[in-house]
Amino acid sequence: MHRFVSAAGRAAGRVPASLRGPIVHKAGEIEKELRKGIKKPFTEVIKANIGDAHAMGQRPITFLRQVVALCTYPNLLDSPSFPEDAKKRARRILQGCGGNSLGAxxxxxxxxxxxxxxxxxxxxxxxxxxxxxxxxxxxxxxxxxxxxxxxxxxxxxxxxxxxxxxxxxxxxxxxxxxxxxxxxxxxxxxxxxxxxxxxxxxxxxxxxxxxxxxxxxxxxxxxxxxxxxxxxxxxxxxxxxxxxxxxxxxxxxxxxxxxxxxxxxxxxxxxxxxxxxxxxxxxxxxxxxxxxxxxxxxxxxxxxxxxxxxxxxxxxxxxxxxxxxxxxxxxxxxxxxxxxxxxxNPPVPGEESYSQFIKEKESVLNNLAKKAKLAEDMFNKVPGVHCNPLQGALYAFPRIFIPSKAIEEAKAHKMAPDMFYCMKLLEETGICVVPGSGFGQREGTYHFRMTILPQIDKLKILMEKMKDFHIKFLEKYA
Amino acid sequence: MHRFVSAAGRAAGRVPASLRGPIVHKAGEIEKELRKGIKKPFTEVIKANIGDAHAMGQRPITFLRQVVALCTYPNLLDSPSFPEDAKKRARRILQGCGGNSLGAxxxxxxxxxxxxxxxxxxxxxxxxxxxxxxxxxxxxxxxxxxxxxxxxxxxxxxxxxxxxxxxxxxxxxxxxxxxxxxxxxxxxxxxxxxxxxxxxxxxxxxxxxxxxxxxxxxxxxxxxxxxxxxxxxxxxxxxxxxxxxxxxxxxxxxxxxxxxxxxxxxxxxxxxxxxxxxxxxxxxxxxxxxxxxxxxxxxxxxxxxxxxxxxxxxxxxxxxxxxxxxxxxxxxxxxxxxxxxxxxNPPVPGEESYSQFIKEKESVLNNLAKKAKLAEDMFNKVPGVHCNPLQGALYAFPRIFIPSKAIEEAKAHKMAPDMFYCMKLLEETGICVVPGSGFGQREGTYHFRMTILPQIDKLKILMEKMKDFHIKFLEKYA
CATH class of the missing domain: 3.40.640.10 (Type I PLP-dependent aspartate aminotransferase-like (Major domain))
Incomplete structure (x- = not known):
């Protein structure tokens, strides 16, 4: 029954397949192979393709989860293990809900x-x-x-x-x-x-x-x-x-x-x-x-x-x-x-949960700041890579030099050159990043987007691997 | 800056305003007036316009909320006040989440x-x-x-x-x-x-x-x-x-x-x-x-x-x-x-939470069945109203006779006759239902949709009120 092929809506046919496109699909396949015990030059896929902090090991902010749990199961409002400031917020939210329920x-x-x-x-x-x-x-x-x-x-x-x-x-x-x-x-x-x-x-x-x-x-x-x-x-x-x-x-x-x-x-x-x-x-x-x-x-x-x-x-x-x-x-x-x-509406000074909240918040943000600097510095040490300062957000978007031989090979595979690059990176190192062509870039320039969310030790290893890969890539297509 | 008026998208201009349309807007206004102490022939607005069980006082299924609370705040997995079968499900769901977090x-x-x-x-x-x-x-x-x-x-x-x-x-x-x-x-x-x-x-x-x-x-x-x-x-x-x-x-x-x-x-x-x-x-x-x-x-x-x-x-x-x-x-x-x-994937026989789960589930469904019968019977006792059996779902959709004088008055107000009827019902009784014209009906027939979600005693009172309103309405426009 093929008749609906031509009926594809305006929407789907043109959805750009970037953040969750072929690279992520390939990453999933590789993960399956690893689970089956197939040998690779790496033991795990590192998904630096999407700004998904918890998936990369960041812990939830305790206070936020306490309030949502209290709202979910209001019996907990009687539990001594939840702080009063969390209960106060949960009660207020529930009062704003029909039947005092998150289910309305x-x-x-x-x-x-x-x-x-x-x-x-x-x-x-x-x-x-x-x-x-x-x-x-x-x-x-x-x-x-x-x-x-x-x-x-x-x-x-x-x-x-x-x-x-x-x-x-x-x-x-x-x-x-x-x-x-x-x-x-x-x-x-x-x-x-x-x-x-x-x-x-x-x-x-x-x-x-x-x-x-x-x-x-x-x-x-x-x-x-x-x-x-x-x-x-x-x-x-x-x-x-x-x-x-x-x-x-x-x-x-x-x-x-x-x-x-x-x-x-x-x-x-x-x-x-x-x-x-x-x-x-x-x-x-x-x-x-x-x-x-x-x-x-x-x-x-x-x-x-x-x-x-x-x-x-x-x-x-x-x-x-x-x-x-x-x-x-x-x-x-x-x-x-x-x-x-x-x-x-987070905890404020004087409230029971304030100090823990601030500690958790600053720990995340300080780590991100460190990793932003680390990524910039390390990328700029790699020949043929240039990375602007990561002033904010969660990503490095370095410009990469791709040799013309590699561009030709990419074309032969009907791939954008940076897609070709990122596929090779994934296959050889297990690192999953998104090619610049998924975001748009000036004609003839190539980039990829990498999140700075991996934990700092992991990020260092990841960047060393990327450096080695890039140097080998340049040599291979010189 | 009016220039975007003509730019209204395909979408919004044609959205039918039924479930959350003028009737619900009016209901909100009346509620505000009641809160201000303005006297009405009723003390509260009863929202029988939307299938929103918790808003009408139905209690959440305990087991469902326990599992979601455990997933939200996994520290609770150590709490003795949550049953093992709920914990088992929460652990399984969290294992399916990136970083074992609902936040990924x-x-x-x-x-x-x-x-x-x-x-x-x-x-x-x-x-x-x-x-x-x-x-x-x-x-x-x-x-x-x-x-x-x-x-x-x-x-x-x-x-x-x-x-x-x-x-x-x-x-x-x-x-x-x-x-x-x-x-x-x-x-x-x-x-x-x-x-x-x-x-x-x-x-x-x-x-x-x-x-x-x-x-x-x-x-x-x-x-x-x-x-x-x-x-x-x-x-x-x-x-x-x-x-x-x-x-x-x-x-x-x-x-x-x-x-x-x-x-x-x-x-x-x-x-x-x-x-x-x-x-x-x-x-x-x-x-x-x-x-x-x-x-x-x-x-x-x-x-x-x-x-x-x-x-x-x-x-x-x-x-x-x-x-x-x-x-x-x-x-x-x-x-x-x-x-x-x-x-x-609810509790099954032999699991700790099974009996409570079944009790809660059956209590809700048995009550709904009673109310379905009650609504059908009571509507059919009202002159000029006919209601098919409520075999399933959450609504009565009775057909109402609207006298030609009322139809004329509705037209003078540029309202569909059943919208006019439902507005009057709301203003005189505080009962909020949705006119049939919001759902579509055969030309020349009129209906409204009422949920059977109000608690049974309330539903009885509500239906008595509707009956009185309808009889008065017929008399007024005879």
Whole structure:
């Protein structure tokens, strides 16, 4: 029964197979072979392909899990082994749930008291800039928020098809959703020579070219960058906001790595905060949606699929449509909403769990900072590899030199040269990383993305292996 | 900044506002007024609009919550207050998780061992008909599975646009997703005179008419029915399968109410089972996707957004596309996957938690059966109301007579007559139900959907109130 082959929907046919594509498939096969006892030059596959902290051995934040466990099984509220501050939060979350149960549907926009906590968090983070719980939408991870808002903004056909500007390199959710929605992907390139910074002249070039074939309406920014790890300066954010204001673009600020900033002199500035500080002409006019998640930061709770989106200057009609759209899927997972609450409402000084919480949080972040530096330094010692500083996020995105003989062989295998490189790396070392072609890169340049999540000793060994592999690769294809 | 009004996406503009539409909005407003102390003819709003068991006071199944709590906070595995059978399941689920944590991403298709448990469950349920874990996809509630499979199947433009056949009355997720995907909704009518049964002649009529303007490829069945509560006979399922085979239609079987069967002589038969029993010509050819969920049944865990989909005879290319599509959203919420595991792998005789589990399960189902009968009987005692037996699911969907004067007044308010009726009901009694126009109904007939989830004493009072309201309504508009 082959008749549905031709019926493949708009969506699936064009989904880029990067983060979970052929490399990950191959990694799975190799793992099966290892389990069967087949000999390899390595004993385990190291999955440095995806920002999945717990899978790489990071421990959950105790307080977060205590609160979610209390919400899950409220009998535990009587247990002396749980701290009072965790119980207090659990009781508050349960009071916000129908029938005091995580098993009830919530409002499509999310539980009221959690949206209030998100708003307070944003106000604290942004030095008092006001945040309105009505503008907060809890989501099923950040991906869901990004997808939903793009669904509302995308329209038109032919030359009036909506253009969505995204950075190159980008996180492939963007290209996938843009393709799924039949919108037009408009690329702007980050400047690798300048530490992957964003240049407004490049935004302008990209926009002006795009106007010839579509209707560019949305500008997506990822800060700190994924896969590129840069942290945008305040000045750069101002420039982007001014540009969006001038060109009447809707800004999507993907800020899921806001807690992951490592380089000295770098600091996270939210688009929302800078927008307000630029004055009412901007803060009353520029449309903005920003995103956060439970999956990254120091908590790494990917599996909970928790997240939120804050919108600003969204027209009430559009807001109404957004609520309707969200209501079809009923509500985001409630335990994910609870997890999000703890991210924005963690223990404070004076509370019983504060010291343990801070210890756990700082331990994760300090380790990540060390590993960011380690990865940069070690990559830059390898001939034919150049790696920008990992100012933030969870990834190294080094540029690799691939000899022309290897490029030819890749072509013979109908593979992108960096896919060929990463496949060889996987087969010879067990290290699984994602080729740059999955994220987009300037023609003729090659990269891969590697997470810095492996534990530090493992990361060192992994990088030594990569170095040896690379040198051998250069020799082989010299 | 109004420029995005015209840019409203395909999706949102056409989302039908039923389950969470104006009635629910009004209910929220009334609740606020009550809290402010504004006097009403009632003291609380009773939300009988949505199948949200916990919100109506149903208690979670203890065993399910124990396992999820253990998975959430594995320190509890050392606690003597949790039973061994719960710990055993929690350990097994955690072993299936990256880093033994609910916080890691899982495979996009869901955790392997849970998909194995789902397959075993299906085999037991279907008297030994084989089920393959590779054909099981864990989902974010059933809605997510239905949406995903429709995304893959829908394609084409103009006369070749995909037609999706759905029952009328239907669950409005279907119309919303069909509209969102720019597919064509092809209605077939359930037979109210015959207890909402499905007649293959009506399927044929509907299909033949649709062929003139689209390419009908998918046939959706909801069994037990939502909002109509009928349970399909085995014979009827056979007829539908034969029809799908003959017409080469892809079958979507929404079976989320499979545990909710109340009427004597009624029994749930899965499409999968009947398909196999009809022999290899059918079981090797008819394409089928069936859906289940943690949200309904006896557990009512809506907030976890857990579910699964089983596919059969899906072409490998389509399967590949499905996996790619799912991978963009990374994975279903992992605590929802864990909850789904307990639904398909509950305590068995001889295990410590068995007796409590069975007691809780049967108490919920017996109560629902009583309430199903009560609702049917009480509605049928009201003049101008007719209610078919509630053979299954969680809803009464009575037909109501609306006098022509009331219809005129509704029109003057630009409201559907049953929306007008339900608004009045809400304003005068605090009872929130959903008008039949949100689900679809034959021209000139009027209905509403009411859940049977309120506790039995409350349901009795509620139905007395409805009766009084209806009689007064008839008098007023006589």
């Amino acid at each position: 549907y919530t409002a499509s926009q999310g539980i009221n008291c959690i949206r209030e906590d998100v708003a307070s968090y944003i106000e604290r983070r942004d030095g008092g800039v006001p945040a309105d719980p009505d503008n907060i939408y809890l989501t099923t991870g950040a991906s869901d928020g990004i997808t939903s808002i793009l669904k509302i903004l995308v329209s038109g056909g032919g030359k009036s098809r909506t253009g969505v500007m995204i950075p190159i390199p980008q996180y492939p959710l963007y290209s996938a959703v843009i393709s799924e929605l039949d919108a037009i992907q408009v690329n702007y390139y980050l400047d690798e020579e300048n530490c992957w910074s964003l240049d407004v002249n490049e935004l302008r070039r990209s926009l002006n070219e795009a106007k010839a074939y579509c209707n560019p309406k949305v500008l997506c920014i990822i800060n700190p960058g994924n896969p590129t790890g840069q942290v945008q300066s305040r000045k750069c954010i101002e420039d982007v906001i001014h540009f969006a204001w001038e060109e009447k673009l809707f800004l999507l600020a993907d800020e899921v790595y806001q807690d992951n900033v490592y380089s000295e002199g770098c600091q996270f500035h939210s688009f929302k905060k800078v927008l307000y500080e630029m004055g009412p002409e901007y803060s009353n006019n520029v449309e903005l949606a920003s995103f956060h998640s439970t999956s990254k930061g120091y908590m790494g709770e990917c599996g909970y699929r928790g997240g939120y989106m804050e919108v600003l200057n969204l027209h009430p009609d559009i807001k109404g449509q957004l609520v309707k759209l969200l209501s079809v899927r009923l509500c985001p997972p409630v335990s994910g909403q609870a997890a999000m609450d703890i991210v924005v | 991403y899982t495979a996009s298709q869901g955790i392997n061992c849970i998909r194995e448990d789902v397959a075993s469950y299906i085999e037991r349920r279907d008297g030994g008909v084989p089920a393959d874990p590779d054909n099981i996809y864990l989902t974010t509630g059933a809605s997510d599975g239905i949406t995903s499979i429709l995304k893959i199947l829908v394609s084409g433009g103009g006369k070749s646009r995909t037609g999706v056949m759905i029952p009328i009355p239907q669950y409005p997720l279907y119309s919303a997703v069909i509209s969102e995907l720019d597919a064509i909704q092809v209605n077939y009518y359930l037979d109210e005179e015959n207890c909402w049964s499905l007649d293959v002649n009506e399927l044929r009529r509907s299909l033949n008419e649709a062929k003139a303007y689209c390419n009908p490829k998918v046939l959706c069945i909801i069994n037990p029915g939502n909002p109509t509560g009928q349970v399909q006979s085995r014979k009827c399922i056979e007829d539908v399968i034969h029809f799908a085979w003959e017409e080469k239609l892809f079958l979507l079987a929404d079976e989320v109410y499979q545990d909710n069967v109340y009427s004597e002589g009624c029994q749930f038969h899965s499409f999968k089972k009947v398909l196999y029993e009809m022999g290899p010509e059918y079981s090797n050819n008819v394409e089928l996707a069936s859906f289940h969920s943690t949200s309904k049944g006896y557990m009512g865990e809506c907030g976890y957004r857990g579910g699964y989909m089983e596919v059969l005879n899906l072409h490998p290319d389509i399967k590949g596309q499905l996996v790619k599509l799912l991978s963009v959203r990374l994975c279903p919420p992992v605590s929802g996957q864990a909850a789904m595991d307990i639904v398909v």
